[in-house]
Amino acid sequence: MKQQQTKEQVIVIGGGAAGFFFAINLAQMRPDMQVIILEKSNQVLGKVKVSGGGRCNVTHACFDPSDLISYYPRGGKELLGPFHHFQPGDTVAWFEERHVSLHIESDGRMFPSTNQSQTIIDCFLAEAKKYQVQVHTDTAVQSIQPESTGVRVQTNKREYQAKYCVIACGSSTFMWSIIATLGHTIEKPVPSLFTFHIQDPRIQGLMGVAVSHVRLHIPNTDIETEGPLLITHWGLSGPAVLKASAWGARWMAGQQYKCPIAINFLPQHDEQSAFQTLQQLRTTHQRKTLFNTPITPITSRLWKQLCQYSGITEDVHFADCSNALLLKLAQTLTNSTFQVKGKSTFKEEFVTCGGVRLAEIDMRTMESKRVKNLFFAGEVMDIDAVTGGFNFQAAWTTAFLAAHAIAIKP
Numbered sequence: 006m007k008q009q010q011t012k013e014q015v016i017v018i019g020g021g022a023a024g025f026f027f028a029i030n031l032a033q034m035r036p037d038m039q040v041i042i043l044e045k046s047n048q049v050l051g052k053v054k055v056s057g058g059g060r061c062n063v064t065h066a067c068f069d070p071s072d073l074i075s076y077y078p079r080g081g082k083e084l085l086g087p088f089h090h091f092q093p094g095d096t097v098a099w100f101e102e103r104h105v106s107l108h109i110e111s112d113g114r115m116f117p118s119t120n121q122s123q124t125i126i127d128c129f130l131a132e133a134k135k136y137q138v139q140v141h142t143d144t145a146v147q148s149i150q151p152e153s154t155g156v157r158v159q160t161n162k163r164e165y166q167a168k169y170c171v172i173a174c175g176s177s178t179f180m181w182s183i184i185a186t187l188g189h190t191i192e193k194p195v196p197s198l199f200t201f202h203i204q205d206p207r208i209q210g211l212m213g214v215a216v217s218h219v220r221l222h223i224p225n226t227d228i229e230t231e232g233p234l235l236i237t238h239w240g241l242s243g244p245a246v247l248k249a250s251a252w253g254a255r256w257m258a259g260q261q262y263k264c265p266i267a268i269n270f271l272p273q274h275d276e277q278s279a280f281q282t283l284q285q286l287r288t289t290h291q292r293k294t295l296f297n298t299p300i301t302p303i304t305s306r307l308w309k310q311l312c313q314y315s316g317i318t319e320d321v322h323f324a325d326c327s328n329a330l331l332l333k334l335a336q337t338l339t340n341s342t343f344q345v346k347g348k349s350t351f352k353e354e355f356v357t358c359g360g361v362r363l364a365e366i367d368m369r370t371m372e373s374k375r376v377k378n379l380f381f382a383g384e385v386m387d388i389d390a391v392t393g394g395f396n397f398q399a400a401w402t403t404a405f406l407a408a409h410a411i412a413i414k415p
């Protein structure tokens with residue numbers, strides 16, 4: 006009589022994006038292994054559901070690994086190798102093979118064509134079922150014990166023994182403390198991707214006004230970003246701000262989120278060339294008021310407030326405007342300093358900077374250099390990106406590499 010062989014067990018801690026992507030890929034590559042996801046909450050893929058404002062920004066249309074890494078304030082250098090194995094093009098193909106098509110928006114962000122995160126969740130749940138991945142919800146991991154034959158994992162319900170264990174628990178302070186007991190260093194966690202609190206007459210009452218392209222600099226640092234800017238009722242947001250919050254995450258935390266920022270509303274100009282442009286306008290538009298002659302792409306309402314701030318009132322015509330006033334306006338347009346007084350969470354996407362130190366992980370396989378047969382995937386590691394689908398891409402890539410590494414183990 007043929008004996009039924011017990012499948013080798015692989016434990017995945019965390020039923021989020023990285024946990025599912027890992028589990029599905031490994032279960033497909035190695036049907037002889039039993040992959041079990043342990044998820045502490047009563048539902049899986051919670052963050053995927055709310056991601057990208059409910060649309061799930063799955064990845065970004067950036068298909069060159071050397072370009073791609075420039076979007077990661079932490080982990081970029083270390084991700085270069087992994088992206089050569091699994092990058093956004095592979096993500097697109099992976100989903101297409103499973104009949105989920107993605108579309109590209111004008112800024113490069115990629116979403117499911119349905120524009121619903123539920124499409125991604127449905128795909129993952131169907132794949133997990135197809136490859137017989139077990140999902141144990143309400144199961145919180147409490148400790149991890151390395152053993153000579155594998156790993157022992159204690160949960161609030163029962164103990165699991167497995168040949169391999171993959172930690173995909175995201176930014177969990179409790180899990181980081183467990184990982185630290187295994188000999189890993191945890192880089193201090195601080196928030197990334199946030200918006201700035203600013204109260205200033207230049208932007209007061211302009212909630213909803215956007216500028217399509219600004220340059221933002223944090224004085225006395227090398228943090229400089231470009232992109233659209235959005236004025237909110239509490240301050241400033243938009244890609245230029247979010248990028249600065251990601252690159253400046255640690256520095257700004259050190260300043261308790263109180264620091265100056267300088268904005269150039271006309272990044273194609275410096276102060277001198279903006280001054281010259283205004284002087285030319287004075288020659289060509291003598292009879293017009295400055296108030297009603299905004300320079301593109303600054304919208305009329307913002308322009309008026311910037312004029313007012315520079316001492317130019319509603320009735321001032323170009324012909325009557327002194328060089329001193331034009332110079333002041335040129336300064337306001339190209340080098341306006343604002344005081345940041347705090348931060349708010351960006352609701353569409355946020356991550357934590359910090360996590361397991363990358364030098365302690367073999368980035369070819371995602372295996373711990375401290376504990377054999379223990380792997381990491383996703384946000385638990387000290388990897389994070391600017392907004393735009395890059396954070397999920399890091400989760401897919403690291404999860405895929407871990408799955409592949411375990412699949413080819415003898």
Ligand SMILES: Cc1cc2nc3c(=O)[nH]c(=O)nc-3n(C[C@H](O)[C@H](O)[C@H](O)COP(=O)(O)OP(=O)(O)OC[C@H]3O[C@@H](n4cnc5c(N)ncnc54)[C@H](O)[C@@H]3O)c2cc1C
Binds near residue numbers: 021023046053177394
């Ligand atoms: C509101 C929001 C929107 C976002 N939108 C986007 C987006 O559109 N595009 C993008 O690229 N990124 C986005 N992100 C970031 C992205 O969601 C994360 O980078 C990604 O989810 C990380 O995946 P992960 O699997 O590593 O961690 P998570 O998705 O956080 O999953 C970790 C899982 O582990 C579980 N867990 C934790 N501790 C334990 C334990 N002790 N035992 C068992 N289970 C445990 C958690 O409950 C959780 O389910 C967004 C983030 C937020 C908060």
